[in-house]
Amino acid sequence: MNKLKVSIVGGSGYTGGELIRLLLFHPNIDLRQITSESMVGKYLYKSHPNLRKVTQLKFSSISELEKCDVLFLCMPHGQSQKNIEVYKELADKIIDLSADFRLKNLDTYKKWYGHDHEKPNLLNEFVYGIPELHRERMKTSNYVSSAGCNATVSILSLYPFFKEGLAEKDRTVIEVKVGTSEGGNKFSASSHHPERAGSLRSYMPVQHRHSAEIIQELSFGKLISVNFSATSVDMVRGVLATIHLFTNQKLEDKDIWKLYRKYYSDEPFIRIVKEKEGIYRYPEPKLLIGSNYCDIGFAIDEETNRVVIIGSIDNMMKGAAGQALQAFNIMHGLPETTGLEFPGFHPI
Amino acid sequence: MNKLKVSIVGGSGYTGGELIRLLLFHPNIDLRQITSESMVGKYLYKSHPNLRKVTQLKFSSISELEKCDVLFLCMPHGQSQKNIEVYKELADKIIDLSADFRLKNLDTYKKWYGHDHEKPNLLNEFVYGIPELHRERMKTSNYVSSAGCNATVSILSLYPFFKEGLAEKDRTVIEVKVGTSEGGNKFSASSHHPERAGSLRSYMPVQHRHSAEIIQELSFGKLISVNFSATSVDMVRGVLATIHLFTNQKLEDKDIWKLYRKYYSDEPFIRIVKEKEGIYRYPEPKLLIGSNYCDIGFAIDEETNRVVIIGSIDNMMKGAAGQALQAFNIMHGLPETTGLEFPGFHPI
């Protein structure tokens, strides 16, 4: 098979950098151009110091983009929808890592993003980018909108329960602990090391936009509500979601094991982590750094019908670049784990 | 006023060390003896390196204890109830920092601690040690049982809502993020730095014993249930509780401000932290290191009747030694903030 020509629009940020790192080592990809208007002509390693000596590629301008097979879009919110026609001209397949094409309902979009969508007719052309839920559509789709990081871990943790109608639909509480790479590379007073180091910042106790994605993906027929909050901890990569799910019937450990196995036993990137002893009894984001796994564990509160589900991913991987590449593999009929085999470190 | 003679039983652990540090600088206290059976005859600074050059006191054995005015008990769970008669002979007033005398219901105690209480008749002699709830009883009491750290921050955050009957009684979800000092100074494979550093450990997703204290203090008439989980983060001191409270009526920001002011405006150690801008919009545990404050903030989810309450304390201070000293001050008619004026650091 010939290598596929791939370019990236918006490659100087964190997500773009992670994607470059993956694509450079993907056996079926010929990485051609990476744009950054502010870095045109400079070596990639000026933005991504880990790529020093790894590649001699330089940043291009969007205006220099040539036709290719696949275009990844890694721009700030709002940019993809603005110029999507241009990108469609350049490539048959597009994978957008921004939030622009995730929500399918126009009113919902307006409610959470505060403005009308500029290309409403395209929303349904983009498959929502969690392969575990939409693999079949991806296989034949030209457009994928990669899912939000917090949404991904929340949805994967909860999907079997909502799909099977086991959840009380409005009581779920999702409390995510996130690293600071989620905020991107724009610095501010708030991200200044002496202020942010050692902090536990309640940066979005309510109204986090990823809530809308969770609601969209977990509402089967009847609209659910989720009670979401996000706290930033002193780590760079990783998300840990502690989810309080209330079931509408008594479930035991073995029931939940069976449930997860039904949905995920063949999934290459989902692991159920629930140990009776040892150091790592539940998922831990630090073990997932660089990997594309979503680890899921759970504990039952025997007093109530509460199940505490603990989900974890690397927000840069399964929460962004890794999941986008997983979609790429599916769209091209490649083995789904190609270029995503890295297992994570221990210790780290 | 003559200084009060004070001794500590069990002073080589973290809580004991913090208490020593406070008592050494309290103007009305003459700190006499600190026991540790494993450290008898050694300088305090051998266990508490911050006290080098600060005091020349050495550890004693329990068998050497002399009569004093007040005895603080800082021993592992189960030790206080075993020998409480001995301590009552030695001092008129006792402040117990362990969990032994916190729960007032024998069945509840057995359920959560797995064994019968050894001194059931003494349970009601001990005032539950949160001054903001039980100040009047403390003034005339000889025995105080200091509250659990996670329980303290949860109860103080929620008290006005439950006291006023504003909460849906079974839906509250409390997700606390805790530092590693909560676990005490016993090392293990799990506390080994390469394993614990950078970790987000779901060490108690369900069944945390502090739940019982929260239920006890917030059930007014009808027994409530709380949905509690605890995650250990890579910090040493501090607790941040992210609490999802569902109210039985629509509340606005000003209603909640008014509610907290009603209960806490005269409280020296409670601050409402809710800023519209700036770096520190909600409570942050790192700002509380060494202080006795409990900071409380909140955000309303306008979609539902959810209020996300964010409470924070230093588990060693308002969660242990500081709160115990606050009780001491109340029991002796001293200004409540004596020896507890330290405001915390910034930056840190």
Added chain:
Amino acid sequence: MNKLKVSIVGGSGYTGGELIRLLLFHPNIDLRQITSESMVGKYLYKSHPNLRKVTQLKFSSISELEKCDVLFLCMPHGQSQKNIEVYKELADKIIDLSADFRLKNLDTYKKWYGHDHEKPNLLNEFVYGIPELHRERMKTSNYVSSAGCNATVSILSLYPFFKEGLAEKDRTVIEVKVGTSEGGNKFSASSHHPERAGSLRSYMPVQHRHSAEIIQELSFGKLISVNFSATSVDMVRGVLATIHLFTNQKLEDKDIWKLYRKYYSDEPFIRIVKEKEGIYRYPEPKLLIGSNYCDIGFAIDEETNRVVIIGSIDNMMKGAAGQALQAFNIMHGLPETTGLEFPGFHPI
């Protein structure tokens, strides 16, 4: 004794905030005005969140400053020398925490700071602000220039050796590990949390300006040279200096103990930390957070005449605000430890 009226010029930065915290609790000080041109009229806690509920003071403008007994200057480099006459009109005594009046030699100043000093005739009016070296002059002086943080710990660690002529004068290597609060509150791409967290940044391998202070204070007759480097680690407060000193004669442990005792046994803020066992065998900056101690330890390399000296301070305290207050106490005949009794935390 009446309280002394004290004001601070430039109080919205980190050093200013630390000084405010100390002065508010000093029994002999009436803190009057704190200036910040960017924060005029706002509560102090807007810059220093730890001071919420602690003080109701607001920031003033320099133009509003009233006469007082002592003025502390906490401004960026270059500001003090520009307006020093104004400040001398306002107060009899001035303690400058900037670098403006530290160096006594004009050529040296120009060499390290790149421009001529604006008030050369005033340089010798300011006592270099390390009390352990210049206590007697401070007692009768009206002007003190507080020493640099890295310089302070290096000088105190080395002083007895150089004073006694025991050091090879050009071979000393000083490698300091510093926290990010040293850089102040100006944020940048370099201080952005995802970049700075977990980093070990060689921010000043050569040419650190504090070298000049070390040379000035340790050259007795013959000018020495020092080989200084500074590495920033992932901590906010604290300095650890690892110093490789080569002695001109064989020294044993007991010789060095004797040497340090000769110079420092009566010093309230210097501790020799050298344990054969236990966790904390040498100085540790985290134990010094908030304290004014300078801890010094050492180890002898028996192969050579090398002594590795390990010195540590809190850069905000003994390295800035604490040492300035220590000078204040000396200048006013107060007990030197007044307002500086805080011993530090363990664990932290």
Added chain:
Amino acid sequence: MNKLKVSIVGGSGYTGGELIRLLLFHPNIDLRQITSESMVGKYLYKSHPNLRKVTQLKFSSISELEKCDVLFLCMPHGQSQKNIEVYKELADKIIDLSADFRLKNLDTYKKWYGHDHEKPNLLNEFVYGIPELHRERMKTSNYVSSAGCNATVSILSLYPFFKEGLAEKDRTVIEVKVGTSEGGNKFSASSHHPERAGSLRSYMPVQHRHSAEIIQELSFGKLISVNFSATSVDMVRGVLATIHLFTNQKLEDKDIWKLYRKYYSDEPFIRIVKEKEGIYRYPEPKLLIGSNYCDIGFAIDEETNRVVIIGSIDNMMKGAAGQALQAFNIMHGLPETTGLEFPGFHPI
């Protein structure tokens, strides 16, 4: 080419785990057995949680070892020399990651390790395991003794200077900052998270055993001495060496660039990192996590003949498992970077 059969003796520790992770993904290796006497019969992921779902291999006992092509030894110091004959029977080629066969001089060995070597006649059969210095011998050797982590980064940073006779031979000061994974997985009071977190521990100011390796490799003709100290910082992986080298002639930036290029321009795993601007002007260990690079930067002190050299590696990779695999590739005529392509992360 048929895959080579490889087994590991002592695979439950940190180094063993890292090596397993690499070998599992090496295209020319068939990983057969991994021994651990304490974990016999258990899945690898019980010790190495990152390998969950990655491999179904279980730990074996040494007594079960079968013949193979290459044996890696990852045991605590002293074990390899004890049983080396057994291992030589099992495999033609052996790569030992312990310190047992690093030093070639018997007296030196005894001096630093405190006992006679058990197999003195084998010392010279083992090539000292830094490929950049001993590549040619490795190509035809059956035995390699992998170098110490701190020694590796120090030697690679200094080698060109000493080889060319440019260094003052006794003045070099090496101050390394190390992570806690260097200490292995044995927990203790000292590694307990509340004690170790945020610490800067001077764990080996003098007498570090890696000094002996540095002396051995950098003494060309005349024995040098090195002044080494090691400080443990709050990180898990990584070494940063700040080296103060005094040259016997004035060198300029371009001279040193030329020097390094002469020795290292063809080296796949050495990068010279010296930027005039940007965030990462010198090597940073966090950028090297998981990579086999040794990054080297430098700054010249124009006042003296001092060059500050900053070297950095991942102690688990170029300092242990990665370098061992690099040797393996060389011994088998494989491309040297096979299985070692991982470039490191940014941000992390």
